[in-house]
Amino acid sequence: MKIAVVQFPGSxxxxxxxxxLRDDLGVQAEYVWHQESSLAGFDxxxxxxxxxxxxxxxxxxxxARSAVxxxxxxxxxxxxxxxGACNGFQILCETGVLPGALLKNSGERFLCExxxxxxxxxxxxxxxxVKEPIAIPIAHNEGRFVASDDELAxxxxxxxxxxxxxxxxxxxxxxxxxxxxxxxxxxLVNKRGNVLxxxxxxxxxxxxxxxxxxxxxxxxxxxxxxxxx
Amino acid sequence: MVTVRVxxxxxxxxxxxxxxxxxxSLKSLEFSEVEGVRIGxxxxxxxxxxxxxxxxxMCEKLLANPVIEDYAIEVVE
Numbered sequence: 001m002k003i004a005v006v007q008f009p010g011s012x013x014x015x016x017x018x019x020x021l022r023d024d025l026g027v028q029a030e031y032v033w034h035q036e037s038s039l040a041g042f043d044x045x046x047x048x049x050x051x052x053x054x055x056x057x058x059x060x061x062x063x064a065r066s067a068v069x070x071x072x073x074x075x076x077x078x079x080x081x082x083x084g085a086c087n088g089f090q091i092l093c094e095t096g097v098l099p100g101a102l103l104k105n106s107g108e109r110f111l112c113e114x115x116x117x118x119x120x121x122x123x124x125x126x127x128x129x130v131k132e133p134i135a136i137p138i139a140h141n142e143g144r145f146v147a148s149d150d151e152l153a154x155x156x157x158x159x160x161x162x163x164x165x166x167x168x169x170x171x172x173x174x175x176x177x178x179x180x181x182x183x184x185x186x187x188l189v190n191k192r193g194n195v196l197x198x199x200x201x202x203x204x205x206x207x208x209x210x211x212x213x214x215x216x217x218x219x220x221x222x223x224x225x226x227x228x229x
Numbered sequence: 230m231v232t233v234r235v236x237x238x239x240x241x242x243x244x245x246x247x248x249x250x251x252x253x254s255l256k257s258l259e260f261s262e263v264e265g266v267r268i269g270x271x272x273x274x275x276x277x278x279x280x281x282x283x284x285x286x287m288c289e290k291l292l293a294n295p296v297i298e299d300y301a302i303e304v305v306e
Contacts, residue, residue, distance in 0.1 A: 058294055065291060094294065101297045103239075108246050146243055146297060180244070 001226060002028040003081075004042040006072070008063045009034075013049035013086065017203045021046065024206035025219050034066040044222050045072050049086030049139070049201060059102060059142045060087055064094035073097055081125070081225035082195045086140055089187070089197035098188050098197045099155055100147035106180025110141040115178055117186055117200055118170050120161040124189045126196040126221035127162050133170045134214040136200040138178070143199040145181035145188075152182055163187035163198055194225045231279040232305040237293045238269035279304055 005018045014031060021029035029046070032039065039045065052063035063069070069091075076082045076097045084092040092098045105111055117136050119127035147155060155161060164184035167176045177184045179199070187198025202215030239245050245267045252266040272292055274284070284302050293300040 057292070061291065061294070093296075099296075101294055103243065103297065104246050106244060106246050108250050144244075144246075148242075148296070151296075180246075 001043045001222065002030065002041060003044045003046055003222060004032040004039050005029055005046045005048060006068055007031050007033055007048075008050070008052040008066065010052040010054060011048050011050035011087070013201065013203060016201070017046045017048040017085070020203040020206040020215065020219060021222075024213070024216060025222065027222065032068060034063065034068045037067045037071065039068070039071040039075060042075075043226060044081035045075055045083070046203075047072070047082070047084035047088030047091055048203070049088055052087055052091065055142070058094065060090035060092075060094040063087075063091045069095055076190065076195045079192060079194050079225075081222045083126070083219070083221070084197040085201055085203060086138075086143075086199055089199055090142065092195065092197040097195055098190060099151050099160070100145055100185075100188070102142050102199070103144045103146050104142050105140070105144055105178070107178075110139075111143070111178055112139040113137070113178070115186075115200065116166050116168050116170075116176065117163045118166045120164050121159040121189070123159070124162060124193040124196075124221070125224035126189060126193075126218055128224070129217040129220065130163075133166055133168060134217065135168075135212065136202060136214070137204050138200045140179070140199055143179040143181065145185040145199075147182060155185075155188065156183065158191055160188050160191065161185055162189045162196055163200070196221060231276045233274045233276055233279060233284055234303040234305055235272040235274065235284070235288060235292055236269055236301045236303065237272065237288075237298050238267065238300075240297055240299055241267075243297060273305075
């Protein structure tokens, strides 16, 4: 399996993504510059976090319109595994591959801390291994998930909620919803389940020396999507 | 040349957390009449010629995100 780690001007979690995929998940991974118009030879895509194009206009707005994204959308539509973390989630929402949008945290502060995440729909390649709430790092200023009422109802009814912010015991308290996201939404899948976008950073916790390897429970979804699980 | 202003604002149904913070700050400066603040952005375009449909297309393809934002086009000169 070979995964493309897309680099944009301002990506800054690209190395974390590449090394977690290569060293910890044990798959091939290569950087791909955003101006590439072909992803031939790749089986999946990781869109890393960062502040692409300085977050000008809106987070992910410019990155979502770059040359490589046409190919990412094609691969997403063809059922290949595509994962976006943090800015990568914002970019996937900007392209329309995932619904909704991410706005400034309700507390108006950049949040860099550890939160708890629970899997909502466990019937997806990305969530089925997350049996208990896991502690996971976040680092974002615009992570408040929003969508129109109709869209939110559709997201919930179709089981697109992959992860919600929660307490260590899984309880959905207001305090646990650190950025004020609607319905505590921290991550979504597309309807087919091959695309995951989330604000937290599983690629930052893929070996014990980093404090936890629980991120592998999520990132190993690349294998499961390709295996058709 | 034509100057066109595009005013982009968050949809009224969405919380503008920055606007809320500014409103609180104005109140602390004793502008007690402030009941709300919303912050948008103005994008000024300089165009060779104005074609409304094309500017709308710019708004829909990049300048505004219809999921969260409204936009208004104003031809300045």
